Amino acid sequence: MTHTTQRVEITEVGMRDGFQMEQAIIPTRTKVEIGRALIAAGLSRIEATSFVSPRAVPQLSDATEVIEELKGHGARLAALVPNLRGAERAAAAGADEMVVFVSASETHNRLNINSSVIDSLAKVGEIAMLARSAGTELCGAVATSFGCPFEGDISPDAVTRVVESYASAGVHHVTLGDTTGMATPPLVDRLCRVLLKRFPEVTFSLHFHNTRGLGLVNVRAGLEAGVNHYESSIGGLGGCPFATGATGNICTEDLVYMMDETGITTGIDLEAISDVAHRLEAVLGRTLPGQLMKAGPRLKLHQVDETRIATG
């Protein structure tokens, strides 16, 4: 097993990809506390919210306040922007980065944002101009990069088309979204190698969901293909709208633990983020799917209970 990198960057996406799926609306103050604790634990890039319509997604209606309250605490703050209006709000709030998103799948894009892929990409140009004049970095996300729940397999060409359009609009960082957990090691390997070769000026991050249990296995495949930036969610917060009970994003603590144990630096304190994950469980009043938070790191040893020996 060889890795081409000794350091990876991790973007925390739980505050966006997780919170948007919660039934309850989490108080802004709680979100800010969680966000600051994540930054204090060493997360240097946080996708903190999405500037979607507050009517459509009331869970994230405090996008402006969340960005404002997390500013200046030491992390780059990214926010999803679904359209020009969202981009204006993100820029006004002072987000460091705005992330546009388009699906590689025509069907998924239509169902997700009621627009064809080509129309969505056309609008990226306008957002890019706005971002440039506001001095906000523009990033791009490609949803369903590794498969679409309606169309099935997605060709590398379909992803390339979206990345090409992003690159023309001046985007330097692209996230490949495994929206419903359809990625597998061979698919990760194939797509990453195609894109890294084709777009040497673009950096890529991989956004895996653990829907079918392969999340961390896919990270290993991504590392081997040369990608050194991953997106994950504290506690494994989030879910899958297409599969009741299935997990969503890969879990930040589990990812950091894997990196720690394989000699890859993340700059993130495992104990500190595990504490945040536990705090989040208390806030939400339910168990999160993260594994490491329950068991602790492997060398957190147990005391021998001598009474157990006596009784056999």
Add this chain to the structure above:
Amino acid sequence: MTHTTQRVEITEVGMRDGFQMEQAIIPTRTKVEIGRALIAAGLSRIEATSFVSPRAVPQLSDATEVIEELKGHGARLAALVPNLRGAERAAAAGADEMVVFVSASETHNRLNINSSVIDSLAKVGEIAMLARSAGTELCGAVATSFGCPFEGDISPDAVTRVVESYASAGVHHVTLGDTTGMATPPLVDRLCRVLLKRFPEVTFSLHFHNTRGLGLVNVRAGLEAGVNHYESSIGGLGGCPFATGATGNICTEDLVYMMDETGITTGIDLEAISDVAHRLEAVLGRTLPGQLMKAGPRLKLHQVDETRIATG
């Protein structure tokens, strides 16, 4: 990513490692139905029970009936035997294989079976004689091969010592148990390479727990090191006595899915074992940690709901 094998064998251990941890005692008839369904789904080796003291582990007090009822259905039936008495019962019941187990960790062995490692290994010789005269194959398991919850790191030498003793007793197949989920890819790689080189006459299987989220990642590491036999549990049944809420064995369906998607043959029907996992959830009245059973294989597509498009 290169693999040295195109076919792996999977031993189903849920009926032993899972059922022994259940609070409720599952009716023998139900166990037999589950076992037969597992065999029908293509599992060719099943660790079906453990011949422990019925008083100590009432959950498995029907070990004899379970073996007898599953005989002749097409799978090799293995059973754990903690001592000579258990070995006699396993042989009398007609188990195809009996599995002795000793910890690589002195402390864990003492707490688990109230015996030193050296005393435990001494008893293996007696069991080996019994197995030989009964015509039952003897296998060995090494608990805490990748770390001990009390002692921490376990040296390859400690594991080698146990395997050496097994090999002298005529054991040809050894399972390396990751008893509390402490394995990591570098540890798997190191230990497997040491043992495969040292014991060319022994075949090894790896028994991982997903306690810290690295179960399937460790399987990939094992494949790369040249091991082509894994143990897993239907639905991810089981748990970890040292971490409340943590998962136990890696999940059979998730493992088979990963193999299917990486071009490795298992002989197991993914849909059929997912059905067994769902049946088991109904029997136990709770959700199991398996992922694939919730989401289905990646190309099990969803129908487009056109009403969703109309409303945006």
